[in-house]
Amino acid sequence: MKIVLPGDKISDGPVRMENTIVENGKTYATVIGMLDESKGAFVPLESVWYPRQGDFVIGIVENSKNNVQTVQFDSPFRGLILPPPRPRFGGRGRDDRFGGGPREERQEVLHIGDVVSAFVKDVKRESDQIILILERPKRLFGGKLVEVRPSKVPRIIGKASTMLKQLEDGTKCTILVGLNGIIWVNGGNVALAQKAITKIQEEAHIGGLTERISELLTSGSINRGS
Amino acid sequence: MGGGKNKPELIVGGKRTDGRAMDELRPIKIQVGILKNAEGSAYLEWGNNKVLAAVYGPKEAQPKHIANPDRAIIKCRYQMAPFSSLEEHSRSGPNRRAIEISKVTKEVFENVIMLDNFPGSEIDIFVEVLQSDGGTRAAGITAAAVAVASSGIPMRDIPYAVSAGKAGEEIILDLNKIEDNYSEADMPIAVAPRNNDILLLQMDGSLTSEQIRKATDMVIKAGETITKLQREALEARYS
Amino acid sequence: MIAENEEYILEMLGKGMREHERGHMQYRDIKIETNTIPHAEGSATVDIGNTKVLVGVKLAVGTPLPDKPDEGALVTGAELLPLANAEYETGPPSPEAIEFARVVDRGIRAAGVVDTDALFIEKDKVWTAFVDIYVLNYDGNLFDAGTLAATTALLSARMPKLEGDEVIREGNLGKLKTNGIVTSCTYAKVSKNVLLDPNGNEERIMSGRLTIANDEKVVRAMQKGLSGSFSFKELTELVDATFDKSKQLRDKMKQAIGD
Numbered sequence: 001m002k003i004v005l006p007g008d009k010i011s012d013g014p015v016r017m018e019n020t021i022v023e024n025g026k027t028y029a030t031v032i033g034m035l036d037e038s039k040g041a042f043v044p045l046e047s048v049w050y051p052r053q054g055d056f057v058i059g060i061v062e063n064s065k066n067n068v069q070t071v072q073f074d075s076p077f078r079g080l081i082l083p084p085p086r087p088r089f090g091g092r093g094r095d096d097r098f099g100g101g102p103r104e105e106r107q108e109v110l111h112i113g114d115v116v117s118a119f120v121k122d123v124k125r126e127s128d129q130i131i132l133i134l135e136r137p138k139r140l141f142g143g144k145l146v147e148v149r150p151s152k153v154p155r156i157i158g159k160a161s162t163m164l165k166q167l168e169d170g171t172k173c174t175i176l177v178g179l180n181g182i183i184w185v186n187g188g189n190v191a192l193a194q195k196a197i198t199k200i201q202e203e204a205h206i207g208g209l210t211e212r213i214s215e216l217l218t219s220g221s222i223n224r225g226s
Numbered sequence: 227m228g229g230g231k232n233k234p235e236l237i238v239g240g241k242r243t244d245g246r247a248m249d250e251l252r253p254i255k256i257q258v259g260i261l262k263n264a265e266g267s268a269y270l271e272w273g274n275n276k277v278l279a280a281v282y283g284p285k286e287a288q289p290k291h292i293a294n295p296d297r298a299i300i301k302c303r304y305q306m307a308p309f310s311s312l313e314e315h316s317r318s319g320p321n322r323r324a325i326e327i328s329k330v331t332k333e334v335f336e337n338v339i340m341l342d343n344f345p346g347s348e349i350d351i352f353v354e355v356l357q358s359d360g361g362t363r364a365a366g367i368t369a370a371a372v373a374v375a376s377s378g379i380p381m382r383d384i385p386y387a388v389s390a391g392k393a394g395e396e397i398i399l400d401l402n403k404i405e406d407n408y409s410e411a412d413m414p415i416a417v418a419p420r421n422n423d424i425l426l427l428q429m430d431g432s433l434t435s436e437q438i439r440k441a442t443d444m445v446i447k448a449g450e451t452i453t454k455l456q457r458e459a460l461e462a463r464y465s
Numbered sequence: 466m467i468a469e470n471e472e473y474i475l476e477m478l479g480k481g482m483r484e485h486e487r488g489h490m491q492y493r494d495i496k497i498e499t500n501t502i503p504h505a506e507g508s509a510t511v512d513i514g515n516t517k518v519l520v521g522v523k524l525a526v527g528t529p530l531p532d533k534p535d536e537g538a539l540v541t542g543a544e545l546l547p548l549a550n551a552e553y554e555t556g557p558p559s560p561e562a563i564e565f566a567r568v569v570d571r572g573i574r575a576a577g578v579v580d581t582d583a584l585f586i587e588k589d590k591v592w593t594a595f596v597d598i599y600v601l602n603y604d605g606n607l608f609d610a611g612t613l614a615a616t617t618a619l620l621s622a623r624m625p626k627l628e629g630d631e632v633i634r635e636g637n638l639g640k641l642k643t644n645g646i647v648t649s650c651t652y653a654k655v656s657k658n659v660l661l662d663p664n665g666n667e668e669r670i671m672s673g674r675l676t677i678a679n680d681e682k683v684v685r686a687m688q689k690g691l692s693g694s695f696s697f698k699e700l701t702e703l704v705d706a707t708f709d710k711s712k713q714l715r716d717k718m719k720q721a722i723g724d
Contacts, residue, residue, distance in 0.1 A: 030340060032460060048377075325560050329564055333692045
């Protein structure tokens with residue numbers, strides 16, 4: 001493993017890989033990252049979130065007009081929550097807007113300032129920016145938002161969600177991690193959770209992270225204990 | 227440039243006013259990530275220059291009508307603090323010099339940042355010169371390059387910048403303030419080192435075509451050192 | 466005016482051609498006229514193809530700059546007038562206009578076109594030379610047209626007299642004292658091509674721009690603009706080309722001022 005910087009050559013041949021470019025048949029890194037030459041794997045140490053279909057995201061409702069909500073993610077991408085399609089049969093006409101439709105069609109009423117989680121259904125290039133069509137929006141009540149660098153999200157979740165589970169167990173918090181780098185923490189020891197998340201972000205590249213987080217969570221809950 | 231009647235001797239006994247050899251850089255120190263709010267930041271000391279650079283974004287372009295539907299736009303602000311020079315207190319806010327430097331600095335980063343990835347968005351680059359001693363635009367670009375590299379905003383290469391010039395008949399590298407004021411020529415250059423592309427080039431004074439060749443050779447050689455220092459600063463953050 | 470189709474220009478360049486059958490290193494027709502604004506101490510109008518730039522020079526009595534107490538001052542400004550191009554807007558000077566003025570200023574200053582020592586009057590009293598560049602019609606290459614017009618206007622300017630507190634601007638006057646002559650050559654990078662004297666269509670699609678200002682012996686100022694790059698090899702080749710191409714510019718200028 002070695003640190004690679006933007007402009008460093010990753011391969012003498014053209015390789016299709018995220019966070020790289022091919023110029024004159026050779027492949028170069030475009031972000032700072034760790035290169036495992038034996039496996040040919042390149043993991044970014046820093047990166048900017050670029051949305052993909054299916055991404056779980058957390059944002060704040062910024063506007064609500066004509067039953068369409070726009071959601072802000074602290075990124076150049078704006079999310080749109082469209083009204084659910086009216087059921088063709090068996091609908092109740094006017095009463096739909098009071099949430100009276102069939103259960104799967106029902107959508108929570110969202111207001112400006114509400115925190116929502118959602119999934120990216122579609123990434124659309126509009127005339128002047130990239131728009132994310134969102135689905136399965138859920139209003140998140142209460143809780144604290146913690147922002148991290150999107151490149152650190154995989155470490156906060158951990159392999160097979162082990163780190164996230166460790167965090168939740170150690171703090172008794174419910175933690176939802178948006179791939180856009182916004183994390184929602186609710187219930188339990190929120191301050192401890194925030195401290196641990198920050199530590200993961202700062203020390204993601206240093207070995208033995210799981211042990212250090214485990215220590216922090218144990219000592220943190222003892223201190224608070226009593 | 228060449229101004230003033232009481233022109234000091236810039237080279238005495240084969241050495242420059244600060245004891246440097248003709249092709250010697252001033253000491254450069256770079257620290258990465260010292261501003262927590264920014265996506266990327268760097269603090270750079272280059273001789274007596276002290277420069278902070280920070281990058282924000284990509285975020286939605288504001289105001290909306292300046293957005294480019296095909297790529298991100300870059301906004302860049304280079305500014306010298308009113309207390310930055312040994313001379314008098316200067317007016318704050320951008321003067322014509324700062325507006326020009328902001329423009330050419332922006333153009334350096336328009337070349338290396340992969341703007342196509344973020345249509346409709348903007349990336350902000352700020353360079354604040356806290357203390358100045360000649361060569362602040364080169365210092366600013368060198369620092370901003372590290373700040374962008376530390377942000378994860380994708381870029382093709384990490385540019386560096388340095389100036390070369392002429393004192394008497396000697397070609398000199400990395401002019402300090404006195405040299406900048408009284409030299410026969412000053413030529414700041416920014417380079418993307420991977421292909422040795424010139425991204426910024428300015429010059430005024432007097433240089434023959436042969437002297438320009440000699441000066442650019444000096445810049446390329448110094449670039450190896452500056453690039454290495456940028457690399458070490460970035461790597462230090464992850465080790 | 467409808468902008469030329471970008472692909473058409475690139476296609477032509479692929480065949481080694483430019484609009485109006487110009488060679489890559491060939492200027493458009495250049496016309497220099499002096500004393501077009503007789504009220505100004507010096508003036509010149511320069512046409513490069515359809516680009517038209519007017520420079521007026523005025524001298525005024527003022528105080529010296531704090532760091533240069535015993536010499537006069539030179540102040541250069543540029544206005545991209547809204548009547549010159551549908552895309553120019555009213556308002557404070559844009560970064561483009563500021564860059565333009567400063568590049569012209571650096572060439573004039575470095576070449577010592579204006580003898581600022583001769584503009585010293587007495588302690589705390591000097592002449593300031595104002596060089597105002599007015600872009601009247603835009604069709605590319607403002608930098609070369611601006612430098613040509615500014616230098617020509619300065620070389621042909623008269624020197625006002627001070628009688629008591631009164632500035633005498635007419636009658637039997639000498640000439641503004643000048644010490645040098647400077648011209649510039651500007652090159653555009655359009656895909657892989659390097660084109661001397663880009664017109665408006667070529668500037669719209671150029672990725673980079675390089676201006677080299679020189680006199681007979683040395684390079685006096687350079688400026689690379691825009692995001693595109695030049696190689697070190699291109700730089701040294703273009704410096705040499707500039708020494709060659711600038712001869713015709715200096716000849717035209719000398720002809721215009723009747724030197």
